[in-house]
Amino acid sequence: MAESETPNRSPEIRKDRVNNRWVLFSPARSRRPSDFKAKSNPQPNNQTECPFCAGHEHECAPEIFRIPADSTNDWKIRVIQNLYPAVSRELDFQNSVSVIGDVAVSGFGFHDVVIESPIHSVNLSDLPPVEVGEVLLAAKKRIEQLRNCESIKYVQVFKNHGASAGASMSHSHSQMIALPIVPPTVSARLDSKKEYYKQTGKCYLCDIQPNELLIDESAHFISLVPFAATFAFEIWIIPRDHSSHFHEIDSEKAIDLGGLLKLMLLKISLQLNNPPFNLLIHTSPFQDDPSAAPSTHWFLQIAPHLSGVGGFEIATGCYINPVFPEDAARILRDVKIS
Amino acid sequence: MAESETPNRSPEIRKDRVNNRWVLFSPARSRRPSDFKAKSNPQPNNQTECPFCAGHEHECAPEIFRIPADSTNDWKIRVIQNLYPAVSRELDFQNSVSVIGDVAVSGFGFHDVVIESPIHSVNLSDLPPVEVGEVLLAAKKRIEQLRNCESIKYVQVFKNHGASAGASMSHSHSQMIALPIVPPTVSARLDSKKEYYKQTGKCYLCDIQPNELLIDESAHFISLVPFAATFAFEIWIIPRDHSSHFHEIDSEKAIDLGGLLKLMLLKISLQLNNPPFNLLIHTSPFQDDPSAAPSTHWFLQIAPHLSGVGGFEIATGCYINPVFPEDAARILRDVKIS
Ligand SMILES: Nc1ncnc2c1ncn2[C@@H]1O[C@H](COP(=O)(O)OP(=O)(O)O[C@H]2O[C@H](CO)[C@@H](O)[C@H](O)[C@H]2O)[C@@H](O)[C@H]1O
Numbered sequence: 001m002a003e004s005e006t007p008n009r010s011p012e013i014r015k016d017r018v019n020n021r022w023v024l025f026s027p028a029r030s031r032r033p034s035d036f037k038a039k040s041n042p043q044p045n046n047q048t049e050c051p052f053c054a055g056h057e058h059e060c061a062p063e064i065f066r067i068p069a070d071s072t073n074d075w076k077i078r079v080i081q082n083l084y085p086a087v088s089r090e091l092d093f094q095n096s097v098s099v100i101g102d103v104a105v106s107g108f109g110f111h112d113v114v115i116e117s118p119i120h121s122v123n124l125s126d127l128p129p130v131e132v133g134e135v136l137l138a139a140k141k142r143i144e145q146l147r148n149c150e151s152i153k154y155v156q157v158f159k160n161h162g163a164s165a166g167a168s169m170s171h172s173h174s175q176m177i178a179l180p181i182v183p184p185t186v187s188a189r190l191d192s193k194k195e196y197y198k199q200t201g202k203c204y205l206c207d208i209q210p211n212e213l214l215i216d217e218s219a220h221f222i223s224l225v226p227f228a229a230t231f232a233f234e235i236w237i238i239p240r241d242h243s244s245h246f247h248e249i250d251s252e253k254a255i256d257l258g259g260l261l262k263l264m265l266l267k268i269s270l271q272l273n274n275p276p277f278n279l280l281i282h283t284s285p286f287q288d289d290p291s292a293a294p295s296t297h298w299f300l301q302i303a304p305h306l307s308g309v310g311g312f313e314i315a316t317g318c319y320i321n322p323v324f325p326e327d328a329a330r331i332l333r334d335v336k337i338s
Numbered sequence: 339m340a341e342s343e344t345p346n347r348s349p350e351i352r353k354d355r356v357n358n359r360w361v362l363f364s365p366a367r368s369r370r371p372s373d374f375k376a377k378s379n380p381q382p383n384n385q386t387e388c389p390f391c392a393g394h395e396h397e398c399a400p401e402i403f404r405i406p407a408d409s410t411n412d413w414k415i416r417v418i419q420n421l422y423p424a425v426s427r428e429l430d431f432q433n434s435v436s437v438i439g440d441v442a443v444s445g446f447g448f449h450d451v452v453i454e455s456p457i458h459s460v461n462l463s464d465l466p467p468v469e470v471g472e473v474l475l476a477a478k479k480r481i482e483q484l485r486n487c488e489s490i491k492y493v494q495v496f497k498n499h500g501a502s503a504g505a506s507m508s509h510s511h512s513q514m515i516a517l518p519i520v521p522p523t524v525s526a527r528l529d530s531k532k533e534y535y536k537q538t539g540k541c542y543l544c545d546i547q548p549n550e551l552l553i554d555e556s557a558h559f560i561s562l563v564p565f566a567a568t569f570a571f572e573i574w575i576i577p578r579d580h581s582s583h584f585h586e587i588d589s590e591k592a593i594d595l596g597g598l599l600k601l602m603l604l605k606i607s608l609q610l611n612n613p614p615f616n617l618l619i620h621t622s623p624f625q626d627d628p629s630a631a632p633s634t635h636w637f638l639q640i641a642p643h644l645s646g647v648g649g650f651e652i653a654t655g656c657y658i659n660p661v662f663p664e665d666a667a668r669i670l671r672d673v674k675i676s
């Protein structure tokens with residue numbers, strides 16, 4: 001582990017310029033004891049009755065589409081409605097269900113699930129690069145449908161892998177939530193990138209010089225550990241060409257990304273022993289203010305969860321990371337996938 | 339549980355005007371299944387060797403002060419250095435350990451632990467109101483010391499109770515981290531409250547009309563569920579009189595607060611079966627811009643952790659809460675402490 005290699009390095013506080021927040025780096029933290037019994041990583045129950053498995057389609061909320069489109073029992077990917085949605089497609093969008101002084105809107109939106117394989121035991125990283133690319137293209141296709149809904153401002157694509165990363169279902173899947181509002185972290189990111197553009201005339205992610213933070217590269221993408229990584233061994237995959245919206249990706253690039261994403265998932269799985277993680281696509285709102293286009297650049301984040309968070313992070317929005325990004329990048333660069 | 343009483347209520351998206359972020363309320367979410375084995379709540383090991391217990395003082399990092407000041411083996415509270423600190427009191431504060439384009443500062447700061455009782459099995463809520471008040475006054479005293487350090491901009495006081503709220507030590511304690519930067523959520527809160535003041539000429543927390551959100555009251559404080567609670571059964575305790583900084587509290591108010599805080603901790607423990615929680619003191623930066631004083635108002639937050647978070651919250655900063663605040667407040671109002 002990286003922390004054992006830099007035990008005496010002094011703590012450092014780094015600014016995450018993309019998210020405009022601070023991260024505390026402190027290798028000493030990784031040595032603290034715990035008097036709670038080791039948190040066991042909950043394992044999935046022996047699953048005979050998973051609604052996401054092939055043959056159980058009738059136990060799911062309605063399907064939106066499948067891939068291939070004309071497949072019957074031999075589908076590869078299904079995009080379905082979430083049966084327990086956080087927002088409802090059946091509501092009208094209404095602004096200000098107003099309570100004096102406070103603001104509420106109806107919980108209108110779309111909450112979908114992308115079933116990434118018909119087979120229960122297959123992980124995203126088990127798929128060949130082309131099929132990882134197809135999962136990404138399924139998300140793109142669904143986003144393009146959601147774009148037609150005028151009230152939707154932003155779509156968040158996310159994947160929870162492992163119980164402590166939030167997953168309640170072990171069958172490989174990701175989720176998409178389409179919202180009638182622009183989420184706070186997205187606004188903060190847009191503002192922060194605009195500010196960098198104003199100062200330098202450049203897009204922060206185009207301008208990035210990964211050097212010792214680089215992990216790997218493909219024809220159209222680079223993967224690196226960000227300078228102010230929030231999580232130990234966090235990875236960003238960034239398109240080389242400037243592009244504001246994930247849904248602008250074409251098939252060739254999606255397959256190229258599929259390969260690099262698969263490689264990164266295999267590396268963290270091998271190095272960190274199949275850790276829980278979140279996979280997040282950070283894109284721009286639909287009705288992007290045109291002046292933001294030169295500074296907004298979509299990217300993909302892999303956030304492993306090697307330890308929980310506590311009150312300090314909830315209160316301050318500052319995270320504590322025991323592993324310096326340079327160390328994490330060196331280790332991930334050197335992982336050999338046989 | 340509240341969710342069973344509003345099973346068919348439509349989702350709603352509410353604006354948290356203090357933190358300037360959105361929260362999704364969706365009772366349907368509480369019914370979703372999980373195919374992971376139940377997450378066992380890790381229990382503390384049988385503790386014979388806890389460094390926070392009376393008699394083990396020599397196993398701890400250096401003491402800063404104790405209460406009563408002249409006590410020997412009969413101390414009630416000890417404020418000590420954290421042995422595995424996230425920031426270091428031994429560094430000089432240096433701005434910009436600059437890497438091209440990126441910003442870092444040395445990890446200067448203070449990371450302390452407040453041991454709330456000499457006895458391993460005593461929880462904060464087991465103490466009489468006066469002694470809960472004394473724990474609050476110990477934090478006040480330490481903040482006043484830290485104020486003398488010019489480079490410190492903000493002190494975060496927080497308590498992790500239970501392993502899934504982040505606690506690594508089961509002996510009742512809280513922590514204080516003094517930072518050379520103003521954390522992002524604090525800046526966002528200041529901006530948001532200033533904005534409300536600009537619009538209305540009033541402080542949001544002075545202006546609050548709790549009505550159906552009220553839980554209990556004391557001479558100087560009220561406790562309520564916030565309109566856009568981030569967590570199910572979240573509680574805020576707000577001083578009735580306008581005050582920007584927690585450390586302005588006097589002994590009489592601290593003891594009054596001690597009583598109300600104890601009551602709230604007992605209520606959530608009884609109603610929610612001793613849930614893991616964070617207790618957070620939200621105050622203002624030391625060198626507060628004077629124009630902010632009329633709009634900043636410190637308060638205390640109790641955040642129970644009844645379920646984890648996933649990729650959506652990490653990506654967007656929007657939380658999903660299955661329990662409407664009105665329902666949580668009604669339930670907590672009605673809990674009878676015998
Ligand atoms: N002998 C000794 N003398 C002095 N101090 C000692 C000591 N032995 C242990 N300590 C310190 O005591 C503290 C106990 O704190 P908590 O149990 O509240 O959570 P912890 O800080 O470990 O991490 C939780 O809170 C932080 C901040 O929110 C999160 O980053 C993290 O993920 C979460 O688990 C630790 O910080 C530890 O360093």
Ligand SMILES: Nc1ncnc2c1ncn2[C@@H]1O[C@H](COP(=O)(O)OP(=O)(O)O[C@H]2O[C@H](CO)[C@@H](O)[C@H](O)[C@H]2O)[C@@H](O)[C@H]1O
Nearest residue numbers: 051060061082083084160166167168169646647648649650
């Ligand atoms: N038969 C069926 N048909 C269709 N859909 C079905 C279904 N059975 C279950 N589902 C849905 O499948 C989804 C599985 O999602 P995940 O395992 O990624 O995490 P979940 O959304 O439960 O919560 C995690 O992610 C969210 C968002 O980050 C956090 O709020 C939460 O705390 C964390 O546990 C659930 O949302 C569930 O509603």
